[in-house]
Amino acid sequence: xxxxxxxxxxxxxxxxxxxxxxxxxxxxxxxxxxxxxxxxxxxxxxxxxxxxxxxxxxxxxxxxxxxxxxxxxxxxxxxxxxxxxxxxxxxxxxxxxxxxxxxxxxxxxxxxxxxxxxxxxxxxxxxxxxxxxxx
Amino acid sequence: xxxxxxxxxxxxxxxxxxxxxxxxxxxxxxxxxxxxxxxxxxxxxxxxxxxxxxxxxxxxxxxxxxxxxxxxxxxxxxxxxxxxxxxxxxxxxxxxxxxxxxxxxxxxxxxxxxxxxxxxxxxxxxxxxxxxxxx
Amino acid sequence: xxxxxxxxxxxxxxxxxxxxxxxxxxxxxxxxxxxxxxxxxxxxxxxxxxxxxxxxxxxxxxxxxxxxxxxxxxxxxxxxxxxxxxxxxxxxxxxxxxxxxxxxxxxxxxxxxxxxxxxxxxxxxxxxxxxxxxx
Numbered sequence: 001x002x003x004x005x006x007x008x009x010x011x012x013x014x015x016x017x018x019x020x021x022x023x024x025x026x027x028x029x030x031x032x033x034x035x036x037x038x039x040x041x042x043x044x045x046x047x048x049x050x051x052x053x054x055x056x057x058x059x060x061x062x063x064x065x066x067x068x069x070x071x072x073x074x075x076x077x078x079x080x081x082x083x084x085x086x087x088x089x090x091x092x093x094x095x096x097x098x099x100x101x102x103x104x105x106x107x108x109x110x111x112x113x114x115x116x117x118x119x120x121x122x123x124x125x126x127x128x129x130x131x132x133x134x135x
Numbered sequence: 136x137x138x139x140x141x142x143x144x145x146x147x148x149x150x151x152x153x154x155x156x157x158x159x160x161x162x163x164x165x166x167x168x169x170x171x172x173x174x175x176x177x178x179x180x181x182x183x184x185x186x187x188x189x190x191x192x193x194x195x196x197x198x199x200x201x202x203x204x205x206x207x208x209x210x211x212x213x214x215x216x217x218x219x220x221x222x223x224x225x226x227x228x229x230x231x232x233x234x235x236x237x238x239x240x241x242x243x244x245x246x247x248x249x250x251x252x253x254x255x256x257x258x259x260x261x262x263x264x265x266x267x268x269x270x
Numbered sequence: 271x272x273x274x275x276x277x278x279x280x281x282x283x284x285x286x287x288x289x290x291x292x293x294x295x296x297x298x299x300x301x302x303x304x305x306x307x308x309x310x311x312x313x314x315x316x317x318x319x320x321x322x323x324x325x326x327x328x329x330x331x332x333x334x335x336x337x338x339x340x341x342x343x344x345x346x347x348x349x350x351x352x353x354x355x356x357x358x359x360x361x362x363x364x365x366x367x368x369x370x371x372x373x374x375x376x377x378x379x380x381x382x383x384x385x386x387x388x389x390x391x392x393x394x395x396x397x398x399x400x401x402x403x404x405x
Contacts, residue, residue, distance in 0.1 A: 212329045231318045
């Protein structure tokens, strides 16, 4: 089964989508199986990270933004603005696809795991995620 | 269903394989499902990135080559040459496996997304990718 | 089918789990299909890397530890100790999920590929991996 999710990301950082994904999976009524997420963009990505303390995701964003800064003289792909090329690199270093097993109809996420859309562009973007759920 | 793809990578950088993967998936005649790519190497990887402007992939390669240079005194695994260990690190930072949902018999890639083999070694290499296609 | 694997990681670095995963997959008696691994933690990750020469995995660990050090003044998420936040970043840069096709009842790993749990915390941890095996 295929489900589609549209997420409005207000700006850079990790935006939690655990509940939206869990709801989509629950609607598929698969008792045991696999859910696979795919983000249809090259300047935003997916990650599974700690969802307990917001400081963890702030530090993740700050660290990656510093590793891949906007003002790097190396960039030649600059037509879409200074945040374009760093966004591609940050997306390449994180995940475009994630697969999570389903047991008893639920995602087998660990206690502290949340699913996040990691937005890398500065402006608000509407992002599409396709979810495949199979037995 | 399983399909095998062999790609001759002439040297470092992102080599587009979108058409080869799309053709392999089309040959499986799966209307709705999931395609999973797996690269059988530890010094080359996979990525989904922008396929419109070649400058984006050149910048990706330049940035990663600078982050993980050949002449790092940290390397002890040097038997296969100076480009061996950086290739392993670059592969570990990118993807060995990718999963893309199929809808209406086609990969649900976004408008600007292409699938790439990311070669990290200097010399020409023949690289094997295994594709699993399921409903 | 779902299999669960618990790995006791004695400390930071790459701990090979190829045999444990291969045994779990063999027990599923799937001739052709896909095995997907999912680690239920945010401070340990998964990787497929060279399993021939131990120096390769030592260099991987040294390089990543230097890129994401404990004593970075950027960290604000420090409640669990100095190795907590670097562990999250290192996990985000590597893989939480991996999918490997199965042919003739066996994982299609390349000649030099091994599957590793990459532990990022200093102390011994018991880590849970869920494996989904489907046709």
